Amino acid sequence: MISPEQIKKHYIDYVLTNGEAPKSVYNFAKSLKISESDFYKIYSSFSMIEKKVWEDLTLQTLIKIKEQEVWAQYSSREKMLSFFYSYIEVLKTQRSFIIYTLKNHTKRLATPDVLSEVKPLFENFAEDIINEGIDSGELTERKFISKHYKDALWIQFAFIINFWIDDDSAAFEKTDEAIERGINVSFDLFKKSPLDNLFEYGKFLSRNSKFREKMGI
Amino acid sequence: MKTQESMPTTKVARSAKFIETGFRIGGNYVKHFSKKLFNPDLSRDELNEDNAEDIYNSLSELKGSALKIAQMLSMDKNVLPKAYVSRFTQSQYNAPPLSGPLIIKTFTKSFGKSPEKIFDTFNLNSIRAASIGQVHVATLNRKKLAIKIQYPGVADSISSDLKLVKPFAFRLLGMNEKELNIYIKEVEERLLEETDYELEVRRSIEFSKACSKLKNVVFPVYYPELSSAKIITMDWVEGMHLKEFLATNPSQKLKNKIGQALWDFYNFQQHELKAVHADPHPGNFLITPDEKLAVIDFGCIKELPENFYQPFFSLILPGFMNNKAKTIKAFRELDMIHDDDNEKQIEFYHKSYKEMISLFALPYRSKTFDFSKPEFFENLYAWGDKIAKMPEFKQPRGVKHFIYVNRTNFGLYMLLNELNATVKTDTFQSKID
Numbered sequence: 025m026i027s028p029e030q031i032k033k034h035y036i037d038y039v040l041t042n043g044e045a046p047k048s049v050y051n052f053a054k055s056l057k058i059s060e061s062d063f064y065k066i067y068s069s070f071s072m073i074e075k076k077v078w079e080d081l082t083l084q085t086l087i088k089i090k091e092q093e094v095w096a097q098y099s100s101r102e103k104m105l106s107f108f109y110s111y112i113e114v115l116k117t118q119r120s121f122i123i124y125t126l127k128n129h130t131k132r133l134a135t136p137d138v139l140s141e142v143k144p145l146f147e148n149f150a151e152d153i154i155n156e157g158i159d160s161g162e163l164t165e166r167k168f169i170s171k172h173y174k175d176a177l178w179i180q181f182a183f184i185i186n187f188w189i190d191d192d193s194a195a196f197e198k199t200d201e202a203i204e205r206g207i208n209v210s211f212d213l214f215k216k217s218p219l220d221n222l223f224e225y226g227k228f229l230s231r232n233s234k235f236r237e238k239m240g241i
Numbered sequence: 242m243k244t245q246e247s248m249p250t251t252k253v254a255r256s257a258k259f260i261e262t263g264f265r266i267g268g269n270y271v272k273h274f275s276k277k278l279f280n281p282d283l284s285r286d287e288l289n290e291d292n293a294e295d296i297y298n299s300l301s302e303l304k305g306s307a308l309k310i311a312q313m314l315s316m317d318k319n320v321l322p323k324a325y326v327s328r329f330t331q332s333q334y335n336a337p338p339l340s341g342p343l344i345i346k347t348f349t350k351s352f353g354k355s356p357e358k359i360f361d362t363f364n365l366n367s368i369r370a371a372s373i374g375q376v377h378v379a380t381l382n383r384k385k386l387a388i389k390i391q392y393p394g395v396a397d398s399i400s401s402d403l404k405l406v407k408p409f410a411f412r413l414l415g416m417n418e419k420e421l422n423i424y425i426k427e428v429e430e431r432l433l434e435e436t437d438y439e440l441e442v443r444r445s446i447e448f449s450k451a452c453s454k455l456k457n458v459v460f461p462v463y464y465p466e467l468s469s470a471k472i473i474t475m476d477w478v479e480g481m482h483l484k485e486f487l488a489t490n491p492s493q494k495l496k497n498k499i500g501q502a503l504w505d506f507y508n509f510q511q512h513e514l515k516a517v518h519a520d521p522h523p524g525n526f527l528i529t530p531d532e533k534l535a536v537i538d539f540g541c542i543k544e545l546p547e548n549f550y551q552p553f554f555s556l557i558l559p560g561f562m563n564n565k566a567k568t569i570k571a572f573r574e575l576d577m578i579h580d581d582d583n584e585k586q587i588e589f590y591h592k593s594y595k596e597m598i599s600l601f602a603l604p605y606r607s608k609t610f611d612f613s614k615p616e617f618f619e620n621l622y623a624w625g626d627k628i629a630k631m632p633e634f635k636q637p638r639g640v641k642h643f644i645y646v647n648r649t650n651f652g653l654y655m656l657l658n659e660l661n662a663t664v665k666t667d668t669f670q671s672k673i674d
Binding site: 092093094097098101102105106109113195197198200201203204208 | 339340341342343345346349350355357365393394
């Protein structure tokens with residue numbers, strides 16, 4: 025019996041050698057010397073294999089970063105940075121295939137179908153980290169807004185992956201800078217800022233009717 | 242210390258930073274002149290203070306080469322008004338550090354291992370910034386180590402930084418940008434060398450060996466096998482920075498001892514090695530508990546070619562400048578007098594430069610020199626102020642080597658002044674054929 029892992033490996037090899045997906049599942053199964061139904065028992069389509077590749081790489085990263093000794097000492101911001109630095113390292117092992125899976129995706133703003141399994145994984149991770157940050161006071165909770173923090177991080181995710189795909193600097197040094205900068209900007213926006221104070225001050229003034237009368241508002 | 246929250250790295254972001262500074266400086270001028278309408282006696286000090294603060298803030302956020310430029314400007318205290326100086330001097334110590342995960346990534350890239358797997362302990366919080374990098378403390382086999390890690394993308398951004406800083410810095414200095422390209426190139430070369438940590442380790446080992454016989458000067462041990470293009474590992478040196486040292490009220494004898502070590506260190510290099518540690522800012526030195534001067538940074542080395550060394554140091558030989566023909570010849574070799582200068586100009590520059598060099602070489606005129614004397618520095622500043630206003634000195638003169646040699650010697654004088662030290666100035670003589 026062939027394992028899902030073997031099929032995946034074979035598929036990646038096929039795509040990278042031929043520069044395209046196999047013509048049909050029948051064809052592909054034949055080259056693996058298995059029956060078509062054996063294939064369908066494991067994967068429903070080629071695109072499912074591609075999704076699985078992404079999912080595996082993401083899970084691998086999430087496990088790897090949490091194994092680090094320093095993980096527990098990291099702030100939320102550092103945890104997110106650590107995720108992206110490791111993620112890029114892990115993705116590097118399959119760079120050609122990764123680029124292939126995203127090549128057909130032209131609408132850069134929408135989530136590519138191949139990432140449909142990765143998105144919930146990442147969002148769960150992001151949400152955990154954001155909640156940790158809110159609990160520890162590192163990040164600030166804002167009505168209606170804080171639940172969208174993870175969406176902002178997902179946009180960062182897409183941006184960083186796209187940046188990395190186009191990055192031609194030695195050792196992808198520019199991607200490192202993009203991560204450091206982008207994640208820091210996001211987390212700066214998530215933490216308490218002068219704007220929060222300004223907003224609170226405005227609320228205080230509007231509640232204070234005597235002041236409003238004096239000002240003639 | 243607050244961790245750096247945003248590091249503008251692309252050229253666009255950096256430009257934006259400079260433009261922002263430009264606007265603020267513009268604003269400072271508006272503020273100054275509107276105040277001046279009501280108070281005509283208002284001096285420019287406040288304006289300079291405001292400007293310096295904005296420039297400093299913007300430069301320290303930019304890090305890397307821009308920070309280096311801030312340091313460089315701060316060395317030339319004679320050109321810059323006092324307010325600029327005190328703000329810029331801060332840049333020599335404080336710059337916010339980079340995130341822990343990025344440090345781990347840098348290690349993994351260099352050695353394939355995270356720092357905690359290489360060292361017995363490694364502190365992820367940096368202990369201080371080092372202009373194009375930051376310093377961490379680690380231990381290995383019970384030895385305390387200092388690990389210098391370079392910010393990513395520094396080398397990459399130097400050229401673009403210099404282009405940006407150029408018009409801006411020279412407006413500050415009131416000079417024309419076009420003619421300065423040759424100097425800018427010299428600065429760029431040195432700055433790029435500084436980003437090559439492998440070169441720095443090699444040089445550090447070479448220089449500490451060559452200088453090992455100097456009295457009261459010590460160097461950390463460097464570990465090439467634990468160093469890479471982005472990381473330098475060396476022994477941790479216990480000691481105080483100059484300011485901290487002075488705050489302990491050291492005796493005059495001790496101050497003289499440290500001052501002498503500094504003097505010997507620089508003059509030995511200039512005259513024996515003909516290559517000099519060209520970054521004499523206080524952050525590069527420590528005074529150890531056993532009262533020695535520790536040199537902890539060899540990032541910037543300026544080599545002195547013979548065709549510069551010979552004419553330059555012959556000028557400070559006693560009596561040399563009494564010979565006008567020889568002096569003018571030396572000035573020509575150093576490009577301080579140009580070939581197309583007319584008689585009147587030759588007279589003028591000869592007189593001015595002779596005056597400047599007599600002033601500058603004063604410490605060499607006697608066997609010992611007391612650097613605590615304010616008159617000496619006041620004269621230097623006054624001379625700097627005077628030439629800053631002269632149209633003849635609007636355009637720079639002199640070969641490119643002057644930038645770093647002047648910076649080095651002036652930096653040395655400043656350090657000795659801060660120490661209030663009296664030193665023997667005849668310990669290493671120039672080697673003129």
